[in-house]
Amino acid sequence: MSEKASFHQLAVIGAGTMGIGIAEFFARAGYSVQVYEKKAEVFEQSYQTMTHRLKRQVEKGKLKAEVCQEILNRIYPVSTLEDLATSDLIVEAIVEQLKVKQELFSQLDQIISPQTILATNTSSLSITAIAAETVHPERVVGLHFFNPAPIMPLVEVVVGAETNPTVVETCIDWMRKIGKSPVRVSDSPGFLVNRVARPFHLEAYRLVGEGTATKEQVDRIIRAAGFKMGPFQLQDLIGIDINYAASLSVYEGYFHESRFRPHYLQKSLVDQGALGRKTGKGHFDYDS
Numbered sequence: 001m002s003e004k005a006s007f008h009q010l011a012v013i014g015a016g017t018m019g020i021g022i023a024e025f026f027a028r029a030g031y032s033v034q035v036y037e038k039k040a041e042v043f044e045q046s047y048q049t050m051t052h053r054l055k056r057q058v059e060k061g062k063l064k065a066e067v068c069q070e071i072l073n074r075i076y077p078v079s080t081l082e083d084l085a086t087s088d089l090i091v092e093a094i095v096e097q098l099k100v101k102q103e104l105f106s107q108l109d110q111i112i113s114p115q116t117i118l119a120t121n122t123s124s125l126s127i128t129a130i131a132a133e134t135v136h137p138e139r140v141v142g143l144h145f146f147n148p149a150p151i152m153p154l155v156e157v158v159v160g161a162e163t164n165p166t167v168v169e170t171c172i173d174w175m176r177k178i179g180k181s182p183v184r185v186s187d188s189p190g191f192l193v194n195r196v197a198r199p200f201h202l203e204a205y206r207l208v209g210e211g212t213a214t215k216e217q218v219d220r221i222i223r224a225a226g227f228k229m230g231p232f233q234l235q236d237l238i239g240i241d242i243n244y245a246a247s248l249s250v251y252e253g254y255f256h257e258s259r260f261r262p263h264y265l266q267k268s269l270v271d272q273g274a275l276g277r278k279t280g281k282g283h284f285d286y287d288s
């Protein structure tokens with residue numbers, strides 16, 4: 001592994017499902033992680049959920065109580081972006097809106113050193129476009145984790161038009177070192193996984209929309225075919241809003257090719273605020 005791959009201080013921006021999952025994974029790997037989240041209540045809620053899950057692991061005898069405490073102690077919130085000035089690697093996991101991400105990256109560019117690697121966990125937005133607003137686009141890279149981030153091995157390492165190859169190598173080496181299975185992918189709409197996943201999700205919506213099958217039937221049959229989850233269960237895990245944002249982004253990115261057209265039921269659920277497990281209601285209902 002290259003010398004540069006020895007990170008000391010890590011940071012995550014955004015403490016939603018993915019942000020806190022990524023922070024937990026880094027903490028489990030032995031790193032201390034600063035978490036910047038604009039809304040204190042979002043951090044509190046996510047931290048509580050994570051704590052609850054880790055404690056259940058202790059009860060099940062899968063995690064030692066002291067290890068659980070060490071993991072929790074390594075994750076701490078910070079209240080300003082300036083607090084991240086000395087980070088070696090920052091992973092952004094905020095809302096999937098290009099403008100908002102560009103503004104954040106351009107702000108960070110003024111605060112951190114040119115050596116800091118700036119990663120985005122975007123599921124489908126262009127890394128090149130996110131980097132375009134920064135003075136140092138060469139240190140911007142995609143690190144696309146999968147939900148649940150603490151346990152899913154795959155990480156797409158997404159190479160933007162100006163990403164420095166050393167940054168890519170450093171991330172790949174380090175991801176391997178801490179137990180992930182990184183794959184290098186080029187910057188295109190939806191990268192690899194979210195593009196391949198479009199027909200999986202969208203055809204499922206079409207089947208249900210045209211009355212050919214129910215959501216329960218689709219999920220049951222897909223599971224029987226060997227998938228861990230059916231498309232509707234999986235969307236409830238990922239977040240229906242996140243999956244809809246990926247659908248829109250791939251559709252836009254391929255200039256409205258009809259095979260990528262999002263489905264009205266996606267938008268309808270988002271408009272209702274039925275976003276999946278995180279809101280207690282999505283395709284199915286969940287206890288809070």
Ligand SMILES: C[C@H](O)CC(=O)SCCNC(=O)CCNC(=O)[C@H](O)C(C)(C)COP(=O)(O)OP(=O)(O)OC[C@H]1O[C@@H](n2cnc3c(N)ncnc32)[C@H](O)[C@@H]1OP(=O)(O)O
Nearest residue numbers: 062123145146147148149150151152194228229238242243
């Ligand atoms: C949209 C994005 O851009 C891209 C994406 O993220 S696409 C989504 C990719 N993810 C998937 O495809 C997930 C597919 N599903 C699965 O792998 C499994 O169903 C699952 C891991 C979510 C749950 O597994 P399952 O066996 O049904 O449930 P359960 O027994 O509760 O959990 C299995 C283990 O995962 C852990 N786990 C479950 N949810 C977790 C979470 N959110 N965070 C951390 N750990 C979690 C449990 O603690 C348990 O660990 P243990 O074996 O040590 O006790």
